[in-house]
Amino acid sequence: MYKEQIENIKKGFEKALNYANQKIAGIRTGRANPAFIENTLVDVFGSKMPIKQLAAISAPEPKKIRVEPWDKSYIEPITHAIQANTTFSPVADSNGIWVSMPDLTEDIRKDMMRTVGQIDDNVKKTIRKYRDEAWSAIQKLEKEGKISEDSKFKAKDELQEVVDNYNKKVDEIVKNKKKELEV
Numbered sequence: 001m002y003k004e005q006i007e008n009i010k011k012g013f014e015k016a017l018n019y020a021n022q023k024i025a026g027i028r029t030g031r032a033n034p035a036f037i038e039n040t041l042v043d044v045f046g047s048k049m050p051i052k053q054l055a056a057i058s059a060p061e062p063k064k065i066r067v068e069p070w071d072k073s074y075i076e077p078i079t080h081a082i083q084a085n086t087t088f089s090p091v092a093d094s095n096g097i098w099v100s101m102p103d104l105t106e107d108i109r110k111d112m113m114r115t116v117g118q119i120d121d122n123v124k125k126t127i128r129k130y131r132d133e134a135w136s137a138i139q140k141l142e143k144e145g146k147i148s149e150d151s152k153f154k155a156k157d158e159l160q161e162v163v164d165n166y167n168k169k170v171d172e173i174v175k176n177k178k179k180e181l182e183v
Contacts, residue, residue: 003158
């Protein structure tokens with residue numbers, strides 16, 4: 001019965017892990033990465049759409065991102081959105097847009113490290129919150145007589161094992177991004 005609580009909580013852990021992946025992937029390092037701009041919203045047809053739904057985005061060179069819109073009429077709005085919403089300076093040509101990555105200064109690098117640390121803290125707080133909710137539900141099951149005290153403590157151990165596993169995954173994501181930023 002307690003296994004359902006642990007399985008349900010894994011969905012929350014996965015959401016937290018996906019959030020960490022998405023947020024950390026969007027943090028700029030010295031290398032070009034399509035994730036830096038793919039979610040930038042562009043005004044087209046009276047609505048806002050992310051660039052990734054309007055164009056192919058690639059990093060053909062270590063310091064450049066290439067955006068090739070499905071429709072050439074998107075070039076101007078995408079260029080404007082990148083200029084307005086990022087620190088990058090896009091350059092349009094007849095087939096698409098080039099976005100060059102400026103070198104990271106020491107101050108920017110420190111800010112990025114701090115941002116990675118904040119994301120790490122937020123995700124781990126979320127994981128702890130989900131863990132606490134699951135533990136409360138397991139304790140309630142024991143109080144209602146649906147599981148034994150031994151099962152409650154076995155559930156606590158299994159829950160902590162799952163939490164530790166997700167924390168390790170977050171630590172790995174953070175460690176990799178910090179390594180990228182140090183280069």
